[in-house]
Amino acid sequence: MIEKEVNPHFENFLFDWSTKFQFLVGGYGSSKSYHIALKLILKMLEDKRTALVVREVYDTHRDSTFSLLEEIVIDLGLEGRVKCLSSPMQLRFPNGSKIIFKGMDKPAKLKSINNVSIIWVEECSEVKYAGFKELLGRLRHPKLKLHMLLSTNPVGEDNWTFKHFFKDELTGRLVLDDHELYEKRTVITNDTYYHHSTADDNLFLPESYIAQLEELKEYDPDLYRIARKGHFGVNGIRVLPQFEEWPHREVMAAIKNVKKPINRVGMDFGFEDSFNAVVRMVIDHNQKILYIYWQYYKNKMTDDLTAKDLEEFKRTKELIIADSAEPKAIQYYKQCGFRMKGARKFQGSRLANTKKVKRFKKIICSKNCPDVIRELKYLTYQVDSEGNIIPDEFKIDPHSFSAIWYGLDGYEVSDLKGGSVSVLK
Structure with a gap:
């Protein structure tokens, strides 16, 4: 039995594995990455699986995803049961589950991966669309249900994440109106669990951090939209607003x-x-x-x-x-x-x-x-x-x-x- 206090907005997400894709988008400090990491550890303890954690650049794992997962293992009192190996970075569980880490900057190393049933793509907007499709090909297992978790801060509507998971105006393809997600906060459609969060959803944040995000409204409206509101949009000043x-x-x-x-x-x-x-x-x-x-x-x-x-x-x-x-x-x-x-x-x-x-x-x-x-x-x-x-x-x-x-x-x-x-x- 593991007891852990979590943010209420993420409670249902932690145990929902009903869809193949789970797309989490939100502002700064919303705790989306933390709850994905926690969800992943709980799943690894429950089932014997191999999970792959991906970022665009491999070396950025050490101070982000690996460090976060290691922190949660220690916080849950599991350091005696779950081994966090630093070279190469890997988490090994007592039931044979393991979490491995790769970067899209070294695509050749993806080819040696077998029986991966869960992939977490952190900061997925930084990964190229071709890389995302390559990862889909690596997600395979003869028996276990497959899942891909994707987390990102919102970027421009020209990014592949928006076009793939929401709408592509060029082709007329519509999966989900992003404003519907901002309103409902969670939406399940097209075998995808959508989750939107902001700093207000993180009850463990100091008020000073939220106040700092609010200040962006006065001098950097683009970053305010991304960091505080967690909304997609146009990054930068439009040349032709008319x-x-x-x-x-x-x-x-x-x-x-x-x-x-x-x-x-x-x-x-x-x-x-x-x-x-x-x-x-x-x-x-x-x-x-x-x-x-x-x-x-x-x-x-x-x-x-x-x-x-x-x-x-x-x-x-x-x-x-x-x-x-x-x-x-x-x-x-x-x-x-x-x-x-x-x-x-x-x-x-x-x-x-x-x-x-x-x-x-x-x-x-x-x-x-x-x-x-x-x-x-x-x-x-x-x-x-x-x-x-x-x-x-x-x-x-x-x-x-x-x-x-x-x-x-x-x-x-x-x-x-x-x-x-x-x-x-």
């Missing part, structure tokens, strides 16, 4: 109602890691709205293959304004019968183009343009070592944004201060 996605039919209907529409096409070149990105746009100059209704987005395509894909532009005679850094490619397309020219580039053009796009009151994108949505909806600024934003650098390389820059070459949105406007068609 970006919206609409059903394609609604976008086209709105475009039909634009008085004196300005049609533009922009193209960014890419091949190996970057992409050939083409966007069709319509500008509502009076309302200061940019509509994006068509995209082309492919990589590892030679110019001749891309030219075949874009054959319709030869028939429509639309002018494509492309990246002037590729004059050879532009000349090739022109020889193939395309109307194409290079966009102007100058010192500071990245910043100038970014500011230009930001001046639109609305940027409305058709849902038929999934790559544009993926890149621009949550596009955030890069920051320097002191946390200051870099106004012409972003956390990803948004090829569709570059295509928009080029397509808008020669056009100026009205100066919000009432300055002059030039519109070159």
Whole structure:
């Protein structure tokens, strides 16, 4: 008989093994990792199993998961029965159960693991999606029920954990609305036990710690959302907060109602890691709205293959304004019968183009343009070592944004201060 006082919000979780996946997300100090470790030890004592504990970097186990498990073993008075071995890190139980530790930075060592029936992925948002799928393949046992425990602080909605366990706007896949979890605190669906927690759920925390988390609200709202509220969201300052996605039919209907529409096409070149990105746009100059209704987005395509894909532009005679850094490619397309020219580039053009796009009151994108949505909806600024934003650098390389820059070459949105406007068609 083991007696241990635990936080009430975790009592049901400790003994619920009804699902294959158990996904715990929460703010700082919520005690989610502690209760996963306790749950794991109790299960190892009950059944003869091999459990695998994983972090992205192996060496981080020693001061986190291994240290936590060892602390609980001592606290439960089990140090005489459960051996905590430090080299290699391992916990051995009297019934033959064992807990082993691996890092995704050494994937070759995962291949030698056999009969693992439980995996705990700590800070799972730091593990790559490919690594998560690799771990699923390592979770196998001929007789025992399989379980994977995943714990994390919430990160951006572009992280694979959010897309896999909640919703992926790009594909339209919806498993669970995260706001439903924040409201209900625990949800069981799709063979997954979801659990949300905050520092308020940890009755053993000093009030000074919670007060410290509350202070984040005043000077770091992003970290406040993560650390205090335990909510997913957009990490960083969005470049285009006015970006919206609409059903394609609604976008086209709105475009039909634009008085004196300005049609533009922009193209960014890419091949190996970057992409050939083409966007069709319509500008509502009076309302200061940019509509994006068509995209082309492919990589590892030679110019001749891309030219075949874009054959319709030869028939429509639309002018494509492309990246002037590729004059050879532009000349090739022109020889193939395309109307194409290079966009102007100058010192500071990245910043100038970014500011230009930001001046639109609305940027409305058709849902038929999934790559544009993926890149621009949550596009955030890069920051320097002191946390200051870099106004012409972003956390990803948004090829569709570059295509928009080029397509808008020669056009100026009205100066919000009432300055002059030039519109070159």
